[in-house]
Amino acid sequence: MKQHLHYYSSHLDHDIPAGVVVFLVALPLCLGIATASGAPPLSGVIAGVIGGLVVSIASGSQLSVSGPAAGLTVIVATTIEKLGFEGLLLAVALSGLLQFAMGFLRAGVIGAYFPSAVIKGMLAAIGLILIMKQIPHAIGYDVEAESDPSFLESDDRMPLRTIFESFKAISPGAVVVSIVSLTILLLWETSRVKRLRLLALAPAPLIVVLFGVAYNAVAQSFFPSFGIARQHLVTLPMVSGPSEFARHLILPDFSQWQNPQIYITAATLALVGSLETLLSLEAVEKLDPLKRSTPTNQELKAQGLGNFLSGMLGGLPLTAVIVRSSANIDAGAHTKAASFIHGALLLLSVIFLPDLLNMIPLACLAAVLLLTGYKLAKPKIAMEQYKKGFNQFAPFAVTIIAILLTDLLKGMALGMAVGFFFVLRANYHRAFALTKDGRNYLLPLQKDVSFLNRASLRSYLQSIETNSSLMIDGTRATFIDQDILETLEDFIKSAEEADIKVETNNVLGLSPANKTLK
Secondary structure, X not given: OHHHHHHHHOOHHHHHHHHHHHHHHHHHHHHHHHHHOOOOHHHHHHHHHXXXXXXXXXXOOOOOEEEEOHHHHHHHHHHHHHHHHHHHHHHHHHHHHHHHXXXXXXXXXXXXXXXXXXXXXXXXXXXHHHHHHHHHHHOOOOOOOOOOOOOOOOOOOOHHHHHXXXXXXXXXXXXHHHHHHHHHHHHOOOHHHHHOHHHHHXXXXXXXXXXXXXXXXXXXXXXXXXXXXXXXXXXXXXXXXXXXXXXXXOOOOHHHOOOHHHHHHHHHHHHHHHHHHHHHHHHHHHHOOOOOOXXXXXXXXXXXXXXXXXXXXXXXXXXXXXXXXXXXXXOOOOOOHHHHHHHHHHHHHHHHOHHHHOOOEHHHHHHHHHHHHHHHXXXXXXXXXXXXXXXXXXXXXXXXXHHHHOOHHHXXXXXXXXXXXXXXXXXXXXXXXXXXXXXXXXXXXXXXXXXHHHHHHHHHHHOOOOOEEEEEEOOOEEEEOXXXXXXXXXXXHHHOOOOEEEEEEXXXXXXXXXXXXX
């Protein structure tokens, strides 16, 4: 124990500044993701606090930072519309229990079973949805964008229609803040700014928030027509101390425990959240200067604990998130103390600085999330998938379209089905190939030969001419399905009548009487 404390305390000179930087990056993201999800802004901060104070301790990762994730906004927004916010909280708490169980069941390898094309398609679709949902906030539309992710339905509340209508009621002040905020965010990513150490140390989201607050203060005083109305600012409950903060926590609606939709949502959150966490951990390990590895099953338990507490205390679902984790690494963090410090600062800010946070324009947060959405769905990603071939691009594109037309879970299922089809097609062609030399035929069996290859096997066998010889070579086969063996045995039995001499080599599972036919 003393060794652990000494290890963490010896790196505080790096971890404290890194924790401050991550806090400044995380605060606008926590507020923005909550707003994008149609949830109370406080719920995003609660999830960030739990991610910092609880998950960081339970996790085996030294540099990963957990909190509310943009990748879950679609599920969260849809659930709130169908079940209410309290119903969402119950689903979040249950998803935490599922993740905890997944950790004990050693499901940390689950990410390896999802094709990368489907995962990239999921993230790209989420990016597009995020962009569409933030446009009304970015231009100061008085009616919030609806949370229904089915953009092409003929529903009057369809987000696309809301977006088009929002351009009829633009707030000039919100537009100015959004444009300038996006400019700042893009400028901060240029090499010129990164070379200036003083500017590079200041997180771009913090600069955007400070600009938005300062702009609105000046505009309200001198140019009221360009000011931003109260309904377009962050709305956190005003608290004055920890005890009052506790009174603002929202509890789950346990009366919905018999609703099947609760359990479907919980399973979806557990699956998607676990995938996003595992993908984030892979990225963090690549960025870690010390190349430390994270035990994935322990991470699922940590995320499960965090989501259970977040749901019970009124917070959004959380995952390990690459944006905050990369900011943590860039700021020079050495241990998980940096993530813990960022969680403590989030808690202190919402308890003691709510009046200051309520001055932040939603347009600032919309700009941050618009850029986040673009990074998830930028055209370069689609081009990279296209260059990899149709078998990679098709699942990617189908996943995006299906998610936009239906929902996240159905879209991913359809993308998985398309990906599985291409895997089957590849195996179908690679299972064997018939070669001919005069009246001699060779049929080598490659690796795994399943019942799916039976039709093509019959076709090959029927093409063998009479008065010839066939060698069936199973040396390279690691698995031969019983259906394939039966097909071979049936052919061998009938080969004598066609005057076909059949020999086999290392075809495991073939009946001894049928291994060679003179």
